[in-house]
Amino acid sequence: MKDKFYDYIQKLQDNITAKLEEVDGKAKFQQDIWERPEGGGGRTRVIENGNVFEKGGVNISKVYGELPKSMQQYFGVEDADFFACGLSLVIHPKSPMVPTVHANWRYFEMYNKNGDIVDQWFGGGQDLTPYYLFEEDAQHFHRTCKNACDAHNPEFYPTYKKRCDEYFWNAHRNEARGVGGLFFDYCKATETMNMEDWYNYVTEVGDSFLDAYIPIVTKRKEMEYTLEQRDWQEIRRGRYVEFNLVHDKGTLFGLRTNGRIESILMSLPPHVQWRYDHHPEKGSPEEQLIEVLQHPKNWV
Amino acid sequence: MKDKFYDYIQKLQDNITAKLEEVDGKAKFQQDIWERPEGGGGRTRVIENGNVFEKGGVNISKVYGELPKSMQQYFGVEDADFFACGLSLVIHPKSPMVPTVHANWRYFEMYNKNGDIVDQWFGGGQDLTPYYLFEEDAQHFHRTCKNACDAHNPEFYPTYKKRCDEYFWNAHRNEARGVGGLFFDYCKATETMNMEDWYNYVTEVGDSFLDAYIPIVTKRKEMEYTLEQRDWQEIRRGRYVEFNLVHDKGTLFGLRTNGRIESILMSLPPHVQWRYDHHPEKGSPEEQLIEVLQHPKNWV
Numbered sequence: 001m002k003d004k005f006y007d008y009i010q011k012l013q014d015n016i017t018a019k020l021e022e023v024d025g026k027a028k029f030q031q032d033i034w035e036r037p038e039g040g041g042g043r044t045r046v047i048e049n050g051n052v053f054e055k056g057g058v059n060i061s062k063v064y065g066e067l068p069k070s071m072q073q074y075f076g077v078e079d080a081d082f083f084a085c086g087l088s089l090v091i092h093p094k095s096p097m098v099p100t101v102h103a104n105w106r107y108f109e110m111y112n113k114n115g116d117i118v119d120q121w122f123g124g125g126q127d128l129t130p131y132y133l134f135e136e137d138a139q140h141f142h143r144t145c146k147n148a149c150d151a152h153n154p155e156f157y158p159t160y161k162k163r164c165d166e167y168f169w170n171a172h173r174n175e176a177r178g179v180g181g182l183f184f185d186y187c188k189a190t191e192t193m194n195m196e197d198w199y200n201y202v203t204e205v206g207d208s209f210l211d212a213y214i215p216i217v218t219k220r221k222e223m224e225y226t227l228e229q230r231d232w233q234e235i236r237r238g239r240y241v242e243f244n245l246v247h248d249k250g251t252l253f254g255l256r257t258n259g260r261i262e263s264i265l266m267s268l269p270p271h272v273q274w275r276y277d278h279h280p281e282k283g284s285p286e287e288q289l290i291e292v293l294q295h296p297k298n299w300v
Numbered sequence: 301m302k303d304k305f306y307d308y309i310q311k312l313q314d315n316i317t318a319k320l321e322e323v324d325g326k327a328k329f330q331q332d333i334w335e336r337p338e339g340g341g342g343r344t345r346v347i348e349n350g351n352v353f354e355k356g357g358v359n360i361s362k363v364y365g366e367l368p369k370s371m372q373q374y375f376g377v378e379d380a381d382f383f384a385c386g387l388s389l390v391i392h393p394k395s396p397m398v399p400t401v402h403a404n405w406r407y408f409e410m411y412n413k414n415g416d417i418v419d420q421w422f423g424g425g426q427d428l429t430p431y432y433l434f435e436e437d438a439q440h441f442h443r444t445c446k447n448a449c450d451a452h453n454p455e456f457y458p459t460y461k462k463r464c465d466e467y468f469w470n471a472h473r474n475e476a477r478g479v480g481g482l483f484f485d486y487c488k489a490t491e492t493m494n495m496e497d498w499y500n501y502v503t504e505v506g507d508s509f510l511d512a513y514i515p516i517v518t519k520r521k522e523m524e525y526t527l528e529q530r531d532w533q534e535i536r537r538g539r540y541v542e543f544n545l546v547h548d549k550g551t552l553f554g555l556r557t558n559g560r561i562e563s564i565l566m567s568l569p570p571h572v573q574w575r576y577d578h579h580p581e582k583g584s585p586e587e588q589l590i591e592v593l594q595h596p597k598n599w600v
Contacts, residue, residue: 032577046576055576172555238568245545246555255472255546262577268538270575274568276346276355277332 001120001195002083005107005202009060009087010043012105012206016089017045017058019210023217024050029058034260039065044263047091048270052098052221056091057266067110070256080118081111087206088250090267091213096233097223099130099137099178100240101213102267104250105206120195122202123185126209127164128216129178129240131233133289135299137216138179142299144212145182145205152201153193157300160184165296170243175293177243181212232286235278237269244268301420301495302383305407305502309360309387310343312405312506316389317345317358319510323517324350329358334560339365344563347391348570352398352521356391357566367410370556381411386424387506388550390567391513396533397523399430399437399478400540401513402567404550405506420495422502423485426509427464428516429478429540431533433589435599437516438479442599444512445482445505452501453493457600460484465596470543475593477543481512532586535578537569544568 017029027050035041042061047053062085072078086106093100105124112118128141142161149156164183168176182205187198244251244267254264280286317329327350335341342361347353362385372378386406393400403426410419428441442461449456464483468476482505487498544551544567554564580586 030576048576055574057576172561234571238572241541241572242545242565245542246552252546261472265542265574266576268574270573271534272541272572272574274355274565274570274572276330276348276357276566277562 001199002085002107002109005122005199006060006062006085008203008206009085009105012209013043013045013058013060013087016210017047019214020047020053020056020058020091023214023221024052026051027053032262034263036061036063036065036260038068039063042260042263044260044266046266050094052093052095052217054092054094055266055270056089057263058087058089058091059263059266060087061085061260061263068258070253074253075110077110079113081113081115083109083111086124088267092237092269093217093221095221095223096131096225096229097220098217099128099220100237100269102127102129103206103209105202107202120188121185122187122195122198124202124205125160125164125181125183126205126212127168127178127181127183128213129236130289131236132229132285133179133292134216134220137219138297138299140215141179141181141212144208146300148205148208149182149201151204152197156184156201157182161298168243170239170247172246173239173242175239175290176296177240177293179292179299180296231273232280234269234271234273235275236289237272238274241268241272301499302385302407302409305422305499306360306362306385308503308506309385309405312509313343313345313358313360313387316510317347319514320347320353320356320358320391323514323521324352326351327353332562334563336361336363336365336560338368339363342560342563344560344566346566350394352393352395352517354392354394355566355570356389357563358387358389358391359563359566360387361385361560361563368558370553374553375410377410379413380418381413381415383409383411388567392537392569393517393521395521395523396431396525396529397520398517399428399520400537400569402427402429403506403509405502407502420488421485422487422495422498424502424505425460425464425481425483426505426512427468427478427481427483428513429536430589431536432529432585433479433592434516434520437519438597438599440515441479441481441512444508446600448505448508449482449501451504452497456484456501457482461598468543470539470547472546473539473542475539475590476596477540477593479592479599480596531573532580534569534571534573535575536589537572538574541568541572 029045032044040063044059064083067080088104103126110119146157160182164180329345332344340363344359364383367380367382405424446457460482464480
């Protein structure tokens with residue numbers, strides 16, 4: 001399973017970066033291969049200063065070896081070996097009319113000292129962070145997520161949509177990071193879903209990513225915008241930074257386990273603003289966005 | 301003691317904001333009075349878009365009541381009442397030639413259910429974060445800190461200088477946030493220092509702040525700089541954000557104890573950049589700064 005899934009994310013990284021380059025029409029992904037001294041490594045691909053994409057990364061990694069002390073505590077186990085691989089992406093478009101997107105699909109195995117698998121699971125999801133809210137875009141993104149889920153279990157979409165709203169909650173701001181999507185974790189074998197079934201589900205979600213995001217980019221990328229709208233995007237990107245550095249378990253985990261910093265923090269936006277006590281005008285599109293972020297909606 | 305120290309920080313806030321407005325020559329501090337539902341409140345003063353200061357806050361607060369659950373765990377006590385007051389400031393100048401400065405002076409009391417003081421201490425410090433390193437500025441700042449300390453105990457400066465380097469260590473970047481200054485905490489009554497002595501020490505440090513910082517601002521504020529130098533400042537400000545949101549106990553504490561978000565996050569810089577895997581040129585002033593941040597120096 002681990003080899004099969006790692007093959008899958010390698011190909012998915014190729015597909016996604018190729019498509020994003022095509023849509024951008026100017027910038028190319030820069031690739032960095034890195035190694036983890038304790039075992040494994042990754043292939044980081046970053047795009048910057050494109051026509052459409054201002055900064056983004058589509059990274060895969062495969063790490064293994066002894067479970068680090070910090071992870072032992074986290075999982076409540078003692079001496080164990082582990083294997084983890086996954087694809088993580090964050091794309092920050094230049095235009096405030098084009099939403100930021102984040103996605104991650106990952107697989108984890110834990111072994112006892114004889115090398116037997118004692119636990120294994122999938123996790124992941126994808127979520128959208130607009131700066132100006134076009135309801136039809138949020139609906140399209142969620143409908144694509146739902147279609148990928150429904151082929152496997154009709155409960156998946158409502159369950160993982162709700163978990164996404166809960167996970168990407170910027171608690172100190174009392175608002176969601178964006179309009180959500182899917183978030184699932186610890187997807188383990190059950191009576192109705194064996195690991196092969198989970199593989200089929202997770203890869204179907206992975207395969208749906210470009211269908212969920214690219215039509216939105218294509219629709220919005222030529223729209224005009226003002227400097228004030230760009231300012232608003234940069235202020236909202238500040239909230240993205242706050243979530244990732246204060247609340248996001250993946251980021252903090254990476255920072256605490258000596259991960260490759262530049263691959264972890266590629267998620268941070270290129271240009272960001274913080275203003276003191278900034279509030280959009282009553283009734284403005286900016287305020288309407290906040291209203292929805294404070295009260296997550298059902299989009300399909 | 302609590303009334304005496306609160307009087308002191310009120311006057312110090314007035315002195316500092318008046319002097320900063322004078323040096324800026326354009327922007328004025330905007331004042332917000334806020335109340336804490338559980339007891340106390342604060343007086344936040346923020347300056348934005350000045351000639352010299354792009355964004356900054358000089359805030360005082362006085363909070364009291366039942367010790368919140370999160371603080372009970374932190375201090376390892378059960379039901380208790382508390383009082384805390386302090387002044388916190390962060391100033392982000394517009395020019396990359398003028399360093400950012402941070403300072404904080406605070407006093408804490410803890411009570412049993414009869415209202416007796418069971419513990420009390422002072423804490424605080426001040427530290428400098430340059431974007432271009434002028435050694436004489438770092439020396440001036442540290443010498444001023446040392447002079448304030450030496451009148452009280454010759455051990456204070458070396459001890460609190462070292463603690464400052466340790467506290468403001470951006471561990472995931474393996475570098476200091478800036479060139480340091482002083483950091484002290486849990487300053488409690490001992491055989492040689494009663495609380496009155498600590499009051500005299502902490503207020504002497506507070507009184508030294510303008511002497512430590514303003515001569516540097518005056519010396520550097522008219523210097524010319526390029527857009528590339530401004531970019532470098534914004535990239536370095538990203539490290540400031542990373543420290544404050546990932547490592548700074550004060551910030552995280554505020555976010556977790558339902559503090560006033562806008563007063564806590566006034567510390568974040570106005571315009572910030574993140575670039576993937578950015579490294580300054582070999583031998584450049586930018587690289588020289590990093591070299592010093594990675595290997596904190598003795599300045600006096």
